[in-house]
Amino acid sequence: MIELVPLRQFRFPIMAECISPDVFQGKTTAEIEALNVWEGNKQKKLSDLFRIEINTPDQQESCTIRISGDVSKVRRIGSRMKGGEIIIKGDVGMHLGEEMKGGKIAAQGNVAAWAGSMMKGGTIEIHGNSGDYLGAPYRGSTKGMHGGNITVYGNVGTEAGAHMRKGTIKIYGNAGQFAGFRMHGGTIYIQKNCDDRVGACMTGGKIVVAGDLGSVLPTFTIDSIKAKVKIEGEENVEGPFYLFLGDLAESGNGKLYVSKGKNSHLSHYERFL
Amino acid sequence: MKNGFVYDPICGIDGEKMDIAVRDGKIVQSVNERRAKKIDASGMIVMPGGVDIHCHIAGSEVNAGRLLRPEDHFKDFERRTPVTRSGVGHSIPSTFTTGYRYARMGYTTIMNPSMPPLEAKHTHEELSDTPMVDKASYPLLGDWWFVLEYLSAGNIEECARHVAWLMNSTKGYAIKIVNPGGLEAWGFGHNVKGLDDEVPNFCITPREIIRGLCKVNKLLNLPHTIHVHTNNLGKPGNYSTTLETMKSVEDLAVENKPAIHITHCQFSAFKGDDWRTVESGAEEIANYVNNHSHVTMDMGQVIFADTTTMTADGPFQFGLYGLTGNKWVNHDVETETSAGIVPFRYRRKSYVHAIQWSIGLELALLIKDPWKIFMTTDHPNGGPFTAYPRIMAWLMSQRAREATLKRINPRARARSLLPSIDRELSFYEIATVTRAGQSKALGLKEKGNLGIGADADIAVYNVNPELIDPSRKYKSVRKAFRRAAYTIKGGNIVAKDGEILRHVDGSTMWLDLQVSEPAAMTDEMKRRFKEYWTVEFENYPVSEDYLKTSRPISVKAGV
Numbered sequence: 037m038i039e040l041v042p043l044r045q046f047r048f049p050i051m052a053e054c055i056s057p058d059v060f061q062g063k064t065t066a067e068i069e070a071l072n073v074w075e076g077n078k079q080k081k082l083s084d085l086f087r088i089e090i091n092t093p094d095q096q097e098s099c100t101i102r103i104s105g106d107v108s109k110v111r112r113i114g115s116r117m118k119g120g121e122i123i124i125k126g127d128v129g130m131h132l133g134e135e136m137k138g139g140k141i142a143a144q145g146n147v148a149a150w151a152g153s154m155m156k157g158g159t160i161e162i163h164g165n166s167g168d169y170l171g172a173p174y175r176g177s178t179k180g181m182h183g184g185n186i187t188v189y190g191n192v193g194t195e196a197g198a199h200m201r202k203g204t205i206k207i208y209g210n211a212g213q214f215a216g217f218r219m220h221g222g223t224i225y226i227q228k229n230c231d232d233r234v235g236a237c238m239t240g241g242k243i244v245v246a247g248d249l250g251s252v253l254p255t256f257t258i259d260s261i262k263a264k265v266k267i268e269g270e271e272n273v274e275g276p277f278y279l280f281l282g283d284l285a286e287s288g289n290g291k292l293y294v295s296k297g298k299n300s301h302l303s304h305y306e307r308f309l
Numbered sequence: 310m311k312n313g314f315v316y317d318p319i320c321g322i323d324g325e326k327m328d329i330a331v332r333d334g335k336i337v338q339s340v341n342e343r344r345a346k347k348i349d350a351s352g353m354i355v356m357p358g359g360v361d362i363h364c365h366i367a368g369s370e371v372n373a374g375r376l377l378r379p380e381d382h383f384k385d386f387e388r389r390t391p392v393t394r395s396g397v398g399h400s401i402p403s404t405f406t407t408g409y410r411y412a413r414m415g416y417t418t419i420m421n422p423s424m425p426p427l428e429a430k431h432t433h434e435e436l437s438d439t440p441m442v443d444k445a446s447y448p449l450l451g452d453w454w455f456v457l458e459y460l461s462a463g464n465i466e467e468c469a470r471h472v473a474w475l476m477n478s479t480k481g482y483a484i485k486i487v488n489p490g491g492l493e494a495w496g497f498g499h500n501v502k503g504l505d506d507e508v509p510n511f512c513i514t515p516r517e518i519i520r521g522l523c524k525v526n527k528l529l530n531l532p533h534t535i536h537v538h539t540n541n542l543g544k545p546g547n548y549s550t551t552l553e554t555m556k557s558v559e560d561l562a563v564e565n566k567p568a569i570h571i572t573h574c575q576f577s578a579f580k581g582d583d584w585r586t587v588e589s590g591a592e593e594i595a596n597y598v599n600n601h602s603h604v605t606m607d608m609g610q611v612i613f614a615d616t617t618t619m620t621a622d623g624p625f626q627f628g629l630y631g632l633t634g635n636k637w638v639n640h641d642v643e644t645e646t647s648a649g650i651v652p653f654r655y656r657r658k659s660y661v662h663a664i665q666w667s668i669g670l671e672l673a674l675l676i677k678d679p680w681k682i683f684m685t686t687d688h689p690n691g692g693p694f695t696a697y698p699r700i701m702a703w704l705m706s707q708r709a710r711e712a713t714l715k716r717i718n719p720r721a722r723a724r725s726l727l728p729s730i731d732r733e734l735s736f737y738e739i740a741t742v743t744r745a746g747q748s749k750a751l752g753l754k755e756k757g758n759l760g761i762g763a764d765a766d767i768a769v770y771n772v773n774p775e776l777i778d779p780s781r782k783y784k785s786v787r788k789a790f791r792r793a794a795y796t797i798k799g800g801n802i803v804a805k806d807g808e809i810l811r812h813v814d815g816s817t818m819w820l821d822l823q824v825s826e827p828a829a830m831t832d833e834m835k836r837r838f839k840e841y842w843t844v845e846f847e848n849y850p851v852s853e854d855y856l857k858t859s860r861p862i863s864v865k866a867g868v
Contacts, residue, residue, distance in 0.1 A: 177380035178635075286634075 038068065039102045040086040046109035048076035049129070050085065053112040057099045057120020057139060065090050098139065108148065114141050117158070130167070133160050136184070149193065150174075155203070156182045161189075168193030168212065171205055181205075181222065185268075194231075197224045200241060204268045216243045219290060225267050237283050238290035245294045246273060249302075256282030256292060258305040265293050278302060310767065310797075313350030314774050316736050317357060318745035319758035323737045324774055329355060331765040334800040338761055348802075352773040353794055356740045358417030358766030360747040360757045363536075363572050363607050364688040365619055366407045367421050367435035367446070369428040370648045373638050374401045374617045374689070377650055381617065393809045400616040400689040404438040408815065410695055412441035412804045415768025415793035417815075418748070418756045421446040422485055422536060422572065423621050425642040426453065427844060429479035429851045436817050437857035441796075441803055443756070443766075445818040447536055448479045449621055449646045451486030451518055452493040455834065460521035461513040468521065469528040469868045470828035476529075478850035480819035480859075483533035483751075484526055487621040488540050489518040492647045500624040501540055504553050515540050516557050523558045523568055529822060529866040532752025534570045534605070539577040543625045548590025551577040552597055555604050562603030570750060573609025573687035575669035584661055588724050589668045595675035598682070605750045606676075607685040610669035610700050611662065612692025615654045620690065623647030644841050655692065657713075663721030665691075670703055670710065671725075674732045679741040680749065698790035701743070704734045706783035733780050753818075769795040771806075816860035824866045 038060055051074040060068055068090075069083035082088065086103075098120035107113070108127040112134055119139045127145035134153045142161040143151075149167035152160045153174060166188045171181040172195050180199025187206045194212035197205045200222045207224070213231040216224050219238040228247040235243050236253060244265050259279045264272045277293040294302060310329040315322050330340040365371050375382070375398065382397035387406055389395040396406030411419060419439075424432045424446040436444050450456055450472060459468035472484065490501045490508035497509055504516040519537065526535050539554050541547040551571060562568040571577065580590035598604050618629060623639060626649020630637035638650040655662040669691070676682045684701070688694040702709040710727050717725075734742070748757025755764045772779075772789035779786045792807030803811045830846075838846040853859050 173380070174383050175379040176377070176636075177383070179380075 037091040037100045037102060039089045039091055039104065041089075041103075042086055042105040042107060043084075045106065046075070046085070048109065050075045050110045051112055052082075052110050053115040054082065055101065055103070055110070055113045055122070056115060056117040057101055057122065058116075058118050060101060061099050061120065106145075108146075111148075114139070117141075127164070133158070136160075146190070152181065152184065152186045154179050154181065155184045155186075157184045159184060160186045162187065163189050165190035165209065166192040166196075168195055169198065170196040171200060171203075172196070172198035172217075178218070180218075180220070191228075197222070200224070206267070210247070216241065216290075219243070223267060225273070235283060235290055235292045237286050237288070238292075239283070239286050239288035240290050242291045243293065244273060244277070245292070246298070247295065248298050249294050252280055252292065252294065252302065252305075253283065255285040256280040257284060258308050260309065261296060261306075262293065278305060280305075310348045310350050310355060310769070313353050313355030313769060314736075315355045315759065316740040317759045318737060318741040319357075319749065320760045322759070329759055329767065331767075331797070331800045334765050336759055336761055336763045336765050348769070348795060350769050350795070352771075352776075354736060354770045354772055354774060354789075355759075356415070356768050356770070357744045357748075357757050357759050357763070358768050358796065358798065359411075359415050360418040360420075360744045360751070360753070361411075361416055361685060361688075361694065362420050362570075362683050362747040362751060363422045363609075363685045364419055364694055365421065365423060365690070366419060366439060366444075366688070367404065368424055368432040370423065370619050370621070370640070370650065371401060372431070372435065373640065373648075374619050374650045375403065377636060377638055378617055378652055381615075381652075390809070392812055400614075400693045402693075404435050405440060408439045408441035409804075409809050412796045412798065412809060413792055413807045414695070414697060414790065415770065415796050416694075417442055417766035417768070417796070417798050418753065419444045420482070420751065423487065424448050424479065424481065424485070425621065425646045425648070426450075426475060426479045426849075427642055427645050427842065429481070430855065433480060433817060433851055433856055437814075440812055440814055441798060441809075442815045443764075443818060443860070444815060445482035446480070447483040447485035448475060448481035449487055450475065450484050450522060451489040452491075452646050454644055454837075456522070457493070457508065457511045457513055457518065460517055461511055465521060465524050465528065466868050467829065469525040469866070470824055470826065472522075472525050473529055473822040473824045473866055473868070474828035474830070476820050476822055480817065480851050480853070480856060482818060482820055483531060483536050484522050485536045485538075486519060486522060487538040487646065488542060488625065489515040489537075491515070491540055491624055492621060495623040495647045496641055496644075503540060503550060504557060519554060519557055519569075520561065523561050527561065527563070527568075528868050530864055531820065532862070532864065533750065534567050536570045536572055538572055538620065538622060542576050542620075542622055543579075543628065545579045545581045545583050545587040548578045548580050548593055551590075551594060555597060555601070559601065559603060565602040567605045567750060568603040569605075571604060571606040573685065573690065574606040574672055574682075575609040575611065575665060575691065576687070578668050578672060587661055587664060589664060589671055589726060591668050591671035591675055592726065595672060598676050599678070605681050605683070605746075606672070607683040607687075607747075608669045608673050608700075609685055609687040609691050610673075611655050611665040612686060612696040612699065613655050613657045613662070613666065614692050614696065615652070616689045616692050617650060618653045618690045619648070619650040621646045621648050623649045625649070626651055629653065643843065657717045660718045660721050663717035664724065666713075666717065667721065667725040667727055670700075670727060671730070673704055673742065674730045674734075675726075679734070679738045680746045682742065683747045683750070684742045697743070698787045701739055701790050702779075702783040702787040704742070705736075705739060705779040705786060706781070707731055707733055708780060709783040709787075736774055736779070765797060765800040767795070767797040768793045769797075814858050816858040817856045818860045818862055819856075821861035821863045822866050823863065824868055826868070
């Protein structure tokens with residue numbers, strides 16, 4: 037276990053893609069302390085920003101990093117990581133676990149935008165709220181999430197799972213607008229309420245809204261009512277659910293499940309069945 | 310510059326070991342050897358600085374492409390150094406980075422081929438910000454209202470005077486024609502389907518536009534020919550349109566001089582009825598070009614990479630948008646032209662993309678005379694210009710081609726003509742297709758050669774032609790071309806081993822056309838400017854002081 041403790045409250049954004057189990061693996065404390073990070077426009081050593089302790093020398097294949105403190109200004113933690121574990125006891129900055137391929141990240145606090153952006157594998161657990169673009173690609177890019185799991189126990193911002201192709205996002209709180217925007221595959225589960233325009237331009241995949249949904253886009257068509265929905269593996273959610281197909285504006289074939297019980301205002305769709 | 314193997318096709322020097330003397334930015338007969346700074350180029354190749362005849366590096370269209378693609382910047386960026394500025398972009402690098410990257414490859418002269426006259430100021434602002442290279446721009450004239458009107462009335466001389474006015478006003482260098490008539494039609498949601506399809510509202514056909522502007526080009530004594538992006542570009546079966554386009558000006562050529570330049574010909578050389586049956590029309594086009602002397606063309610080679618397509622050909626870009634479902638910019642430049650931008654990824658495993666890759670190389674290898682076909686990627690349409698060394702390796706080595714052939718779509722491989730072509734270009738021919746031929750076609754007397762009086766733009770590559778056989782060791786050749794050992798611009802060493810040593814601005818070349826009688830600017834024209842353009846007639850021209858480093862080229866017109 038390698039422990040990082042911030043030495044002070046950070047004021048400027050910090051780019052710290054080196055905070056990753058793959059980079060720390062097999063390095064001595066001195067080597068880790070000497071890693072370069074950018075704080076604003078200044079290049080710094082990791083030891084200028086964090087107190088670093090190696091508690092138990094890791095002999096295993098992968099190591100565990102624990103960050104205790106507020107790192108809400110620190111970006112790109114766990115970027116491109118392939119294995120190991122990062123535990124963050126506090127808030128985290130943008131691009132957490134960007135392009136990660138494996139391993140696990142658990143954040144106990146809130147996470148800023150672009151968590152799990154372009155990820156291909158591994159697991160991210162967020163116990164607080166998450167910002168916008170959860171699992172979404174970099175601006176302009178269409179390379180969405182290609183695999184892995186993201187679980188958020190709080191609320192998330194807009195455009196969660198945009199351009200997603202594979203993998204699962206589970207949100208146990210509320211979700212912002214445009215969840216699953218331009219999604220091609222994979223699953224998004226939203227346990228509580230969801231803002232409008234969910235699944236805009238989706239061409240495939242599955243979005244399940246178990247809470248209240250203001251309205252369904254007019255480019256979706258109702259298909260049937262399902263008693264339950266499978267989320268991941270053997271995990272089922274009991275319904276009943278309205279099943280909408282869309283987005284027809286993109287000749288899409290995505291599935292949008294909306295809880296029937298929580299959304300009595302959508303009952304007018306039933307006459308099209 | 311001592312003891313380099315010099316390749317200078319314009320002066321007919323083929324790998325001779327010799328010294329080059331430079332004084333005050335020009336190549337001279339000799340200098341005082343004791344006082345001069347000497348560069349030891351022994352064991353290296355010395356060529357004139359590279360010339361690129363067709364490369365979209367500046368203008369509103371390129372800039373819209375930059376805005377459209379933050380993800381293109383994200384994966385490729387350059388840090389600031391004490392000499393250079395920072396920059397981003399892979400397929401559409403920012404202006405400064407464009408200049409640096411060209412200089413690293415030994416290129417010193419770049420032609421920006423697509424400038425809507427209305428956007429001339431913007432284009433020149435960006436060109437002024439593109440360092441390290443000399444540059445020029447071609448205004449788009451194939452769909453310019455007044456040109457269409459003059460031509461449909463058959464008034465070639467007045468049309469020529471008008472073009473001269475426009476060339477001076479936009480500080481342009483050559484007449485660019487994109488999908489003649491089609492862009493005007495695109496303003497109404499249509500396109501033209503062939504050379505004899507009438508343009509809506511103008512009673513004129515693409516054939517008449519091309520022939521008319523070809524005559525205008527000759528009347529004005531412009532150094533370059535008309536620069537034509539054909540009708541039906543990017544559509545299966547379009548090779549016949551290309552052949553017809555070349556035939557349409559056959560009778561206008563004088564003394565075996567070129568009369569037309571077909572640009573990015575690869576995109577205009579498709580045979581077949583639809584995308585499933587598309588195949589190469591390179592053989593037919595090459596046969597025609599081999600038997601006629603009035604045509605030059607450039608490849609528009611496709612690179613298997615993620616890039617951004619951008620042309621003034623709005624309807625073509627719309628088709629591409631439909632094909633890919635990718636993001637798309639459509640732009641109607643008021644009355645003048647259109648434009649479209651679509652990000653695109655060429656994939657090895659795609660049948661059509663692999664065929665396109667093959668067509669570009671087939672054209673370059675089947676056309677026997679390297680003075681007729683030049684190396685381009687139509688940056689960024691076929692791929693970024695930074696891929697030029699890869700194309701040079703493909704042209705110089707059958708092994709390099711086979712290595713790529715092995716990895717492409719099997720059906721495309723079976724249909725490709727490349728396995729049957731064993732031609733491999735020599736360094737001399739590479740110097741022709743990358744600099745000498747281009748500069749000759751452009752009429753740039755001081756570029757693309759190392760003769761006495763030429764600009765001292767020199768590229769030195771660290772590859773020994775006596776020791777390295779490019780056919781076998783294509784990888785070391787590719788590496789050498791990627792990072793020039795020395796790039797010399799105007800007598801200054803600007804890059805060494807791929808590192809920029811010095812920032813130079815590079816000049817903007819434009820044609821200062823001397824006409825005996827100025828173009829008639831009727832009140833009717835001014836009225837229409839007021840009515841249809843957002844820029845007033847008086848504010849329209851780009852004045853010379855707008856250019857950071859202006860380099861007018863005086864041409865006496867025949868009207």
